Amino acid sequence: MANTWGYGAMTNSLNDIQNAKAIIIFGANPAVNHPVGFGHFLKAKERNNAKIIVIDPRYTKTAAKADLYAQIRPGTDIPFMYGMLHLIFKNGWQDKSYIKDRVYGMDLIIEEAKKWTPSKVEEVTGVSADLLIQITRAYAKETPGTLIWAMGLTQHTIGSSNTRLAPILQLSLGNIGIEGGGCNILRGHDNVQGATDMCCLSHTLPGYYGLSKGSWKYFAKSWGVDYDWLTKRFKSEDWMGKKGFTLSRWWSGVLGGNPGEDKIHNAGTNIKALFVMGNGITSTAQTKKVKEALDNLDIAVFCDPFVNEGAVITDKQDDVYILPATTQFETSGSVTATNRSAQWRNKVIEPMYEAKTDQDIMFEMAKRLGFYDELTMGMKVKENKKTYTFPEDATDEIARIIKTIGLTGWTAERLKKHSENWHQFDQVSLRGYGNMTGEYYGLPWPCWTEKHSGSPVLYNINRPVKEGGMGFRARFGVEHEGVDILAGAGSAPKNSSNKDGYPQITKENIEEVLGITLSEDEKKRMGKNWKVDTSNLIAEKCMEAGIAPYGNAKARANVWTFPDKIPLHREPLHSPREDLVKEHPSYATKENHYRVDTQYVTKQTEKPWAKEFPINLITGRLVNFNGAGMETRASKYLSALTPDMFCDINPDLAGRHGIRDGSMMWIHSPEGTKIKVKAKYSHSVTPDRIFIPLHFAGVMEGVDLSHKYPKGTKPYAIGESANTVTNYGYDIITQIPETKGGLCRVERA
Amino acid sequence: MSIDARMKFYCDENRCIHCDGCSVACAEAHELPVGVNRRKVVTINEGKIGLEFSLSVACMHCTDAPCEEVCPVDCFYIREDGIVLHSKEKCIGCAYCLYACPFGAPQFPEDGAFGTKGVMDKCTMCAGGPEETNSNKERELYGQNRISEGKVPVCAAMCSTKALLVGDAASVSDIFRERVLSAGHGVQSAPYGWDKAYGK
Secondary structure: OHHHHOOOOOOOOOHHHHHOOEEEEEOOOHHHHOHHHHHHHHHHHHHHOOEEEEEOOOOOOOHHHOOEEEOOOOOOHHHHHHHHHHHHHHHOOOOHHHHHHHEEOHHHHHHHHHHOOHHHHHHHHOOOHHHHHHHHHHHHHOOOEEEEEOHHHHOOOOHHHHHHHHHHHHHHOOOOOOOOOOEEEOOOOOOHHHHHHOOOOOOOOHHHOOOOHHHHHHHHHHHOOOHHHHHHOOOOHHHHHOOOOOHHHHHHHHHOOOOOOOOEOOOOOOOOEEEEEOOOHHHOOOHHHHHHHHHOOOEEEEEEOOOOOHHHHOOOOOOEEEEEEOOHHHOOEEEEOOOOOEEEEOOOOOOOOOOEOHHHHHHHHHHHHOOHHHHHHHHHOOOOOOOOOOOHHHHHHHHHHOOOOOOOOOOHHHHHHHHHOHHHEOOOOOEEOHHHOOOEOOOOOOOOOOOOOOOOOOOOOOOOHHHOOOOEOOOOOOEEOOEEOEOOOOOOOOOOOOOOOEOOOEOOOHHHHHOOOOOHHHHHHOOOEOOOOOOOHHHHHHHHHOOOOOOEEOEEOOOOOOOOOOOOOOOOOOOOOHHHHHHOOOOOOEEEEOOEEEOOHHHHOOOOHHHHOOEEEEEEOOOOOOOOOOOHHHOHHHHHHOOOOEEEEOHHHHHHOOOOOOOEEEEEOOOOOEEEEEEEEOOOOOOOEEEEEOOOOEEEOOEEOHHHOOOOOOOOOOEEOHHHOOOOOEOOOOOOEOOEEEEEEEEEO | OOOOOOEEEEEOOOOOOOOOHHHHHHHHHHOOOOOOOOEEEEEEOOOOOOOOEEEEEEOOOOOOOHHHHHOOOOOEEEOOOOOEEEOOOOOOOOOHHHHHOOOOOOEOOEEOOOOEEOOOEOOOOOEOOOOOOOOHHHHHHHOOEOHHHOOOOHHHHHOOOOOEEEEEHHHHHHHHHHHHHHOOOOOOOOOOOHHHHHOO
């Protein structure tokens, strides 16, 4: 998404889904994972006659509410979407002027789509040609149409291609930048968008600033710390610009170099210490590797309100620390919702027992590690204060520094006012009334200035910029191979002083693009470009002129920096279709991919996997549990709904293996691992695939680990971790694990 | 609520997604033993394409309640607002009401070493029991009394898609009637007067 049009975030909002006339859902199960948000889907269907279309390998609770449902083979979303594009272009259902003015590289897509005839799509995806035609017609003819996805689309070796082709499908129909349209990615946990925006990741500084020297210097200045001091925190200055390990492959950082393990690039050492804050570490792929890595650490620390099962699965006896962290009810501050809106959350109770808030744990750590003053300086530097007030000063620090996604308007004071007046906002459009007139609930970013309304629908050119309008972001230059990639004439946001496309605004080009003249004083105060302009003059001037500070360009279907310029189908590393692996093989090994050499085609063709492991393995969530489940399995009522780890298995497949409903069965993985779970007969999966939920831990390969929980901390429900049998396979761009389409073998226990 | 209100539940099949928000909220609020399901969500034809649907079921608080008709010790009583309650101190745990009930509402906790059945427990529509309102004894035997505090029963309050409605039968049918009539008429996406002030 970010590589298509500038930002990798939900374009509209859950509420806006009510405006849709058609809703197509790829690899998401909002009825289970977003039950409250799913109310908006149901209202769209009820009040707007919206058609709900679900594409999923299993018949989910969401599919049960769908008008059309396609049971796709895992990992074949790209052929399916190309099949839709094939029919759209063939029948002339595309939005031609939209594509001409606002999209670059669609010609390459049209060419590729020609190959994916309905019968070819049927052969690869298992969805009948008739159903594909029916779905495409229903979706293309009803506008606006919104496209939804979640982990079912992203957790593949080609996840980053999936998440490009879905936006391209929407662009072909002109469904981006309008109410009721958009690419609405559903975030899986509270504040995932906020954590991403603050970049709890290893490849960029907060606010997606990247890791360049310029970015580090901007942050050093903004944090009020010395750049040289920052460089001394690293082995050497060049390591500041290198991506770190990912959550999915941290264990390779520990095990790298061992026989059979992928090679790592970590300045000649392995990872020795692990500090986990609120991450269910058994919910990441390949739990046996996670366990082995934990066993080999020098020190492991887990901060959680409940016992993190990382501490339970490891055999490590010493230097494993469990720190009691508070829940969200014992602290306050802003959280960011899936639609880029912020909400202020108030403390309900004081921290219980000896539990500490996450920030207090970090502050105390920083004191002992000797950088507390530097860590907290950013909260004091603006007004030269002696002390800070948390979290208000932290929120204001974020607002002061993060320009890239337009957080300037997110002051603590404004966010609090929104949460206190939430009743004065419309529940569909998010528009405020009464005291809140002229603002959108939670000030969805970009919120360019301290007076800006917030932007409820990204890339909407039907509104002025100061009321949330904008074109696509000019993030990829002004031309590619001699072709202008700025927006075409007539696609500027409403009331814009510049009707043409324009690049991102810098001190150098602002006068020309906006058609204004700056005073000498303004020139002196203004930063180099919109991303580092601490004076915020660029944004202020842009608002007056109706110009988006980040420019106005075309979205691009051609990402020339990626291994696949346009999304191409590549079979999963563990595919049940040997014949299609030959036709659509995976990538060459990627060296130093977030510090780990990562295998693709070599792993894919290492063995004829499907001979020994013929069944597709799908993992996913249940409505009653969350993440790795340590919090929710500690509730007796939630645990009572699904007290045992189970496997949804079609009675036909089960019958062939003599597995009875409710009896135990083994699931074997190509990784040489296995789990013992209870069989649950279900027609939601076809006989060629099984489904297992990912929330359990506390049993490993048939061995009960109950004795390892500290006294009184064992949850009401324990069970095998699904990820003990998920397969090797990591996305070519992001390293996200391929948990939604591996292979396995089932056996009666 | 009018003077002659009759309190009723209604679960909208088109909206229920079997999230179990209602049943867990109920168990949590009334601190029920695990296994006593005052409210339960049922999915029929699970996984069968085009046939699956879900519904949340509890005591329907019948006007002419069969449980009350058949109870040998006459432990049931019907409040003026139509809520069907019973006395756990009179109940002998015979389960005859379970035979009579068309919805499977009566629940029996398993007590003791041989799984002997305790006295009957069922949905109170969050209205407690015959003990003094909001007393400890009422809370212990029947759970919270939210109705006395003017609150909506916890199941409907928690319902994620507002499939489950509760209240005076007239109000419940008003809400549902409005839903039916507004079907297909689109959504109002801007507050009244917005287009005049700011344009579309």
